[in-house]
Amino acid sequence: MHIAIVGNIGAGKTTLANKLAHHFNWEVFLEDVDHNPYLKDFYDDMPRWAFHLQVYFLNSRFQQTQRIKQLQKTNKGVIQDRTIYEDAHIFAANLNQSGLMAERDYQNYLSLFNSMISMVNPPDLLLYLRADLPKLVSQIEKRNRDYENNIKIEYLKHLNEHYEDWIRSYDHGRLLIVDVNNLDYVNNPEDLSVIIEKINSTLFGLF
Numbered sequence: 001m002h003i004a005i006v007g008n009i010g011a012g013k014t015t016l017a018n019k020l021a022h023h024f025n026w027e028v029f030l031e032d033v034d035h036n037p038y039l040k041d042f043y044d045d046m047p048r049w050a051f052h053l054q055v056y057f058l059n060s061r062f063q064q065t066q067r068i069k070q071l072q073k074t075n076k077g078v079i080q081d082r083t084i085y086e087d088a089h090i091f092a093a094n095l096n097q098s099g100l101m102a103e104r105d106y107q108n109y110l111s112l113f114n115s116m117i118s119m120v121n122p123p124d125l126l127l128y129l130r131a132d133l134p135k136l137v138s139q140i141e142k143r144n145r146d147y148e149n150n151i152k153i154e155y156l157k158h159l160n161e162h163y164e165d166w167i168r169s170y171d172h173g174r175l176l177i178v179d180v181n182n183l184d185y186v187n188n189p190e191d192l193s194v195i196i197e198k199i200n201s202t203l204f205g206l207f
């Protein structure tokens, strides 16, 4: 069983991924943000570093999907924090449409993505955390990564629009949308239980 948690920056993916992995006693696969050699430079100068960052994320996410494939042979459950689909359909697409990634770089990137995607298994469940801008902003502030301090509201807004478009057309498997605007699964165990019940009901027909 493989659940992938998707959503905008600060939606609460990592926090939920850790909690679900603990609850189900499954393996968790997180993004390696701290060792990313381009992320800080990217936030300082997006046009300069957009292509480098996207290739880096694409490759690291692809390697992660192959590790997940291996692990699934052992029947161990997996919780994944963000997917390779988001790199291409959300982030790279947004950079191109915002004029921050040149057309030839974007086409080059897409060609690489299309070569890789045939080797990627979709998750059994895609869990989309939907969050409005005030929730995203407050949680990004709460996390307080210095290079994210200058993220513009407009950037998050465009990403949210891409998420909504992509989720509407998602057809690789089961999909669960959870509105997290009024959920606090950090401090309220009942809010976590609500999500777990939804997952059980979607995946196993329980409740």
Ligand SMILES: Nc1ncnc2c1ncn2[C@@H]1O[C@H](COP(=O)(O)OP(=O)(O)O)[C@@H](O)[C@H]1O
Pocket (backbone or CB within 6 Å): 007, 008, 009, 010, 011, 012, 013, 014, 015, 016, 139, 140, 142, 143, 180, 183, 184, 185, 186, 187
């Ligand atoms: N539903 C929630 N309610 C309250 N705080 C949350 C919630 N989800 C996440 N947080 C907090 O918001 C911050 C960002 O969450 P994080 O899991 O890192 O988001 P993401 O991985 O989606 O970028 C963290 O400080 C986390 O503790």
Ligand SMILES: Nc1ncnc2c1ncn2[C@H]1C[C@H](O)[C@@H](COP(=O)(O)O)O1
Pocket (backbone or CB within 6 Å): 007, 008, 009, 010, 011, 013, 014, 031, 033, 039, 053, 054, 057, 082, 086, 087, 088, 091, 092, 148
């Ligand atoms: N593909 C990506 N392009 C640009 N930025 C990305 C991409 N994937 C992740 N990011 C950024 C967004 C955040 O600043 C960090 C971590 O993501 P988070 O949603 O907080 O887990 O990386």
